[in-house]
Amino acid sequence: MTAVSRSVHRVRSYTVGRYTIRELAGLFLAFSAAGWLWEVGLHMLLDGELVNRGTLLGPWLPIYGVGGLLSVLLLKRFAAQPILVFALGAMVSTAIEFATGKYLLAVYGLRWWDYSGYPLNVDGLVSLPTALVFGLGCCAAVYLAAPLLLRMFRRLPHEAFGLLCALLIGLFALDFCVSTLHPNTGQGVVIRAPEQSGMQVIEPARIETLLHLSLIHISEPTRP
Numbered sequence: 001m002t003a004v005s006r007s008v009h010r011v012r013s014y015t016v017g018r019y020t021i022r023e024l025a026g027l028f029l030a031f032s033a034a035g036w037l038w039e040v041g042l043h044m045l046l047d048g049e050l051v052n053r054g055t056l057l058g059p060w061l062p063i064y065g066v067g068g069l070l071s072v073l074l075l076k077r078f079a080a081q082p083i084l085v086f087a088l089g090a091m092v093s094t095a096i097e098f099a100t101g102k103y104l105l106a107v108y109g110l111r112w113w114d115y116s117g118y119p120l121n122v123d124g125l126v127s128l129p130t131a132l133v134f135g136l137g138c139c140a141a142v143y144l145a146a147p148l149l150l151r152m153f154r155r156l157p158h159e160a161f162g163l164l165c166a167l168l169i170g171l172f173a174l175d176f177c178v179s180t181l182h183p184n185t186g187q188g189v190v191i192r193a194p195e196q197s198g199m200q201v202i203e204p205a206r207i208e209t210l211l212h213l214s215l216i217h218i219s220e221p222t223r224p
Contacts, residue, residue, distance in 0.1 A: 017073065019150075025165040026153050027072060027146060028065040029172070034145070035064020043188065051188040055104070055112060056179045060172060063100050067093045071138040072146045079142060089138025090131045097134070101125035108183060111191045 016024060039053035039061060054061040071089055078084045102125065104112060114124045121127035153161060 019072075022162045022165045023150060023153050024069060024073075025169055026161070027149060028062075028069050029060065029165070029168050030149050031068030031141065031145070032060035032062050032065030032172075034068075035061040038064075047188065049188050052184055052186065053112075053189060055183040056175050057184055058171065058175045060175075062172075062176070063096060067096050067134070067138070068141045068145070070096070071141045075138060075142050076146075082139060082143070085142055086135040086139050089142075090135030093134035093138060094126045094131045097130070098122065098126045108185075110183075110185060112189060114191045 015021070019027075036054065036059045040051065043049060043051050043053060052059075054063075056062070070092055074092065075085045075088055078088065101111070101113070101123070104110060111124070115121040115127040115130060116124035118127035118129050
């Protein structure tokens with residue numbers, strides 16, 4: 001057994017609840033890609049443009065990956081109560097979207113979505129209609145997508161699937177690091193200019209400096 005194979009085998013042995021790490025990685029990547037396809041397809045349908053939605057460069061939206069993964073981990077236990085799954089899914093997804101929107105506004109002073117025209121919206125970042133849509137999405141993740149994906153994952157050769165997940169997670173991590181400093185802000189992606197947000201903007205160059213200083217601080221020994 002090669003060193004890489006041994007590493008994949010060790011990773012595969014770790015579990016979170018009833019799921020292995022590679023299964024959770026596969027679900028996160030699948031939900032992130034599905035969210036990207038949904039956003040891109042919806043934008044094409046409504047605006048007639050092919051646009052890479054989201055802050056990252058690759059075909060994934062991690063907000064959907066996190067939401068889908070949390071739906072499976074937290075809501076699967078309530079599968080016998082679909083109304084409860086719907087309600088909790090709507091609340092969890094809305095909380096994730098609101099926190100993500102606030103973070104993007106605080107760091108970049110930009111909006112990647114704006115629900116200001118929707119009823120019962122909060123700061124244009126979340127709204128009742130989108131919460132209901134996300135609740136349905138969480139139900140689809142729990143009752144349809146996750147069971148199908150897990151059955152498919154468990155039929156694949158273990159080592160090959162583990163290596164594929166490791167490769168894709170590595171590419172995602174690289175994309176995330178690059179996009180943190182240079183987010184995707186192309187035409188049709190960002191809705192509001194920095195000066196319109198009313199919040200202090202941290203320039204990408206300053207983010208890089210802050211990250212560098214943080215690493216230096218962490219690497220220094222504790223001083224009395």
